[in-house]
Amino acid sequence: MTIDSTDDRVGARFQVDGVFKQFVRRRWPRRAQTTVALDDVSLSIRPGEALGIVGESGSGKTTLGRMLVGFEPASAGRVLFAGKDLFTMRRREREAFRRDVQMMFQNPFAALNLFRTVRDSLTDGLRARGVPKAARQAELERLMEQTGLSPKMLDRYPHEFSGGQRQRIVLARSLSVGPKVLIADEPVSALDVSIQAQVLNLLNSLRRELDLTIVMITHDLRVVNFFCDRVVVMYRGRIVEVGTRRQIMMHAQHPYTRMLVSAAPHDKPGDAPLRPWVRSEIDTDSPPPASACNFANRCWLRTELGNPEMCVTQRPDLRRLEVDDPRTVACHFAHRTEEFAQREQEAGEHGHH
Amino acid sequence: MSTAAGSDAPLLHVEELCVEFTIGSHRLRAVDDVSFDIGRGEIVGLVGESASGKSTLGLAIMRMVPGAGRVSAKSMKFVDQELYDLTAAELRHVRGNDLALIVQDALATMNPVITVGEQITQVMRDHGEKGGRSELRRRAVHTFREVRLSEPEETLGKFPHELSGGMQQRVAIAQGLVLGPLLIIADEPTTALDVTVQAQILALLRGIVDDRGTSIIFITHDLATVAEICDRVLVMYAGRIVEAGAVGDVFADPMHPYTRALLASLLPLDGEPPDVLTAIPGQPPQPDEWPTGCRFRPRCPLYQALGEPEACRTTDPLVDETVPHWAACHFVDER
Numbered sequence: 168m169t170i171d172s173t174d175d176r177v178g179a180r181f182q183v184d185g186v187f188k189q190f191v192r193r194r195w196p197r198r199a200q201t202t203v204a205l206d207d208v209s210l211s212i213r214p215g216e217a218l219g220i221v222g223e224s225g226s227g228k229t230t231l232g233r234m235l236v237g238f239e240p241a242s243a244g245r246v247l248f249a250g251k252d253l254f255t256m257r258r259r260e261r262e263a264f265r266r267d268v269q270m271m272f273q274n275p276f277a278a279l280n281l282f283r284t285v286r287d288s289l290t291d292g293l294r295a296r297g298v299p300k301a302a303r304q305a306e307l308e309r310l311m312e313q314t315g316l317s318p319k320m321l322d323r324y325p326h327e328f329s330g331g332q333r334q335r336i337v338l339a340r341s342l343s344v345g346p347k348v349l350i351a352d353e354p355v356s357a358l359d360v361s362i363q364a365q366v367l368n369l370l371n372s373l374r375r376e377l378d379l380t381i382v383m384i385t386h387d388l389r390v391v392n393f394f395c396d397r398v399v400v401m402y403r404g405r406i407v408e409v410g411t412r413r414q415i416m417m418h419a420q421h422p423y424t425r426m427l428v429s430a431a432p433h434d435k436p437g438d439a440p441l442r443p444w445v446r447s448e449i450d451t452d453s454p455p456p457a458s459a460c461n462f463a464n465r466c467w468l469r470t471e472l473g474n475p476e477m478c479v480t481q482r483p484d485l486r487r488l489e490v491d492d493p494r495t496v497a498c499h500f501a502h503r504t505e506e507f508a509q510r511e512q513e514a515g516e517h518g519h520h
Numbered sequence: 521m522s523t524a525a526g527s528d529a530p531l532l533h534v535e536e537l538c539v540e541f542t543i544g545s546h547r548l549r550a551v552d553d554v555s556f557d558i559g560r561g562e563i564v565g566l567v568g569e570s571a572s573g574k575s576t577l578g579l580a581i582m583r584m585v586p587g588a589g590r591v592s593a594k595s596m597k598f599v600d601q602e603l604y605d606l607t608a609a610e611l612r613h614v615r616g617n618d619l620a621l622i623v624q625d626a627l628a629t630m631n632p633v634i635t636v637g638e639q640i641t642q643v644m645r646d647h648g649e650k651g652g653r654s655e656l657r658r659r660a661v662h663t664f665r666e667v668r669l670s671e672p673e674e675t676l677g678k679f680p681h682e683l684s685g686g687m688q689q690r691v692a693i694a695q696g697l698v699l700g701p702l703l704i705i706a707d708e709p710t711t712a713l714d715v716t717v718q719a720q721i722l723a724l725l726r727g728i729v730d731d732r733g734t735s736i737i738f739i740t741h742d743l744a745t746v747a748e749i750c751d752r753v754l755v756m757y758a759g760r761i762v763e764a765g766a767v768g769d770v771f772a773d774p775m776h777p778y779t780r781a782l783l784a785s786l787l788p789l790d791g792e793p794p795d796v797l798t799a800i801p802g803q804p805p806q807p808d809e810w811p812t813g814c815r816f817r818p819r820c821p822l823y824q825a826l827g828e829p830e831a832c833r834t835t836d837p838l839v840d841e842t843v844p845h846w847a848a849c850h851f852v853d854e855r
Contacts (some may be wrong), residue, residue: 426716
């Protein structure tokens with residue numbers, strides 16, 4: 168796949184180039200089943216940006232995140248961090264990479280070692296960063312305060328904390344090595360509504376304070392709309408659209424992105440939005456079609472256009488619609504989305520009354 | 521949209537309901553003195569954070585509070601009978617026939633080794649439905665069609681694990697619906713689903729209420745879904761209902777500081793996001809650490825703003841629960 172946004176690559180933190188990832192599941196006596204989790208994914212992540220990766224289950228967003236931290240090797244393609252290939256790095260480079268890139272998980276209950284105090288967990292990071300023993304206490308206290316925890320809690324065990332506090336500890340542990348990039352996989356999904364706002368505010372202020380690059384993997388468009396500068400939308404292993412927050416949330420050009428945004432529950436009572444586009448479910452059983460659009464079977468735009476042949480015979484490339492706009496869309500008919508979206512909306516309104 | 525505003529006798533009348541758990545020498549009150557009515561043909565949202573007691577309240581209505589729990593109530597009247605006076609046989613009839621429960625994890629409620637078709641016919645047979653194999657099958661197909669399963673006949677022969685998450689939830693709803701219940705208790709029915717599937721399930725539940733006149737108690741932590749499908753909302757905090765009213769009124773003019781704070785911490789979906797979100801400090805309390813007086817006091821911005829008035833520390837806020845929109849706050853007028 169080609170991306171013409173070469174300007175993105177200059178000084179990119181991460182460069183993902185044509186990455187594939189397959190998982191093979193062997194369930195005797197059945198034949199081995201291959202799942203394509205990532206299907207030709209290319210993307211660059213710029214220093215200092217908050218990038219959202221959104222998609223539903225089975226979209227490949229978590230696999231992509233795990234690949235960025237080096238947990239998951241690519242089946243094909245390359246992932247570069249600061250110009251170096253993650254999977255052929257030398258030992259020294261890998262150690263540096265692990266300090267530079269940290270991950271935050273959805274479930275803060277599973278991410279902490281139950282038998283180690285907060286101090287133990289955080290000290291590992293300080294040691295890795297080479298903080299001398301004498302300076303550690305001060306540094307630990309600073310980390311605790313930075314993440315909104317009391318330094319008095321340093322000698323406590325994970326079970327003594329609430330979910331929100333644990334997520335702060337996970338964050339403090341990530342920060343203990345002095346990272347440049349934080350990959351956060353659904354960091355607030357498991358938290359109560361009132362706590363979500365606290366953690367998001369904290370992430371936001373740390374991002375500014377420490378000049379962090381944050382990759383936010385989430386299914387929650389509200390989180391994206393609050394937190395992210397740029398958004399990558401994934402569907403069945405492929406990137407279908409990349410744009411600024413505003414472009415994705417308000418003027419999406421891929422029919423799937425439109426569907427996803429319109430499906431999110433609104434908070435205005437009595438004004439339930441009409442969703443003429445929302446239908447069926449992501450199909451995770453069969454492999455995505457190699458030479459077709461993988462959204463074609465659910466696509467409202469395709470129906471509107473009278474089921475053009477092209478959608479099922481040609482795979483749409485991720486491309487720019489306008490030369491001077493860096494947003495990219497993988498749809499043969501993306502230039503018609505806006506027009507039909509309005510028409511559908513109006514038709515829906517008539518049908519509703 | 522149909523509401524129960526017109527009918528006088530409520531479908532469900534709950535008065536001074538308490539649920540207590542005894543763990544060792546500890547007695548924890550998960551639900552504390554809760555009263556409300558559910559009318560016919562309405563969806564009432566029961567919204568709260570973890571440990572607010574919302575799920576326990578749902579189970580108490582089903583008389584399904586697990587062993588260690590003790591339920592007491594002045595009255596729990598469903599249609600014309602006291603739920604807690606029913607014999608086991610009567611209860612069995614009411615559950616399923618008139619009362620149904622739908623939970624978040626649909627798969628966990630199904631038997632993994634028999635087909636969903638067998639399960640739904642078993643439900644009918646267990647509840648004494650007459651009719652032969654083909655008649656029950658016909659009704660099952662009809663219900664599957666009602667919950668918009670795309671290939672109802674084919675789905676009957678499938679095992680639960682062969683269905684997608686959305687289809688599993690539809691089958692679970694169909695099982696709850698097949699005997700024509702008057703009240704469905706839906707505990708986070710869409711939380712585990714993708715948004716595009718959630719939107720379809722919510723529309724389905726709304727349709728069922730509008731077509732059949734069924735009522736739903738919709739238990740959730742998500743205010744956005746409440747706005748989406750509920751007619752009324754009960755906001756729970758620390759085992760109590762702190763605000764109740766029509767969804768439109770509560771969203772337009774939240775009376776309790778907790779409701780206001782919850783609404784403020786809801787992230788906006790469109791428009792420019794704020795720089796800083798209005799967060800509620802602290803965390804929701806567990807049943808063994810409920811503060812005296814108003815339970816929201818330690819986190820309440822109004823309590824701070826008013827200079828920590830004594831009433832909030834010492835007395836429970838009294839409320840007039842007969843008005844359509846009320847809140848349990850000493851300083852409702854200061855909002």
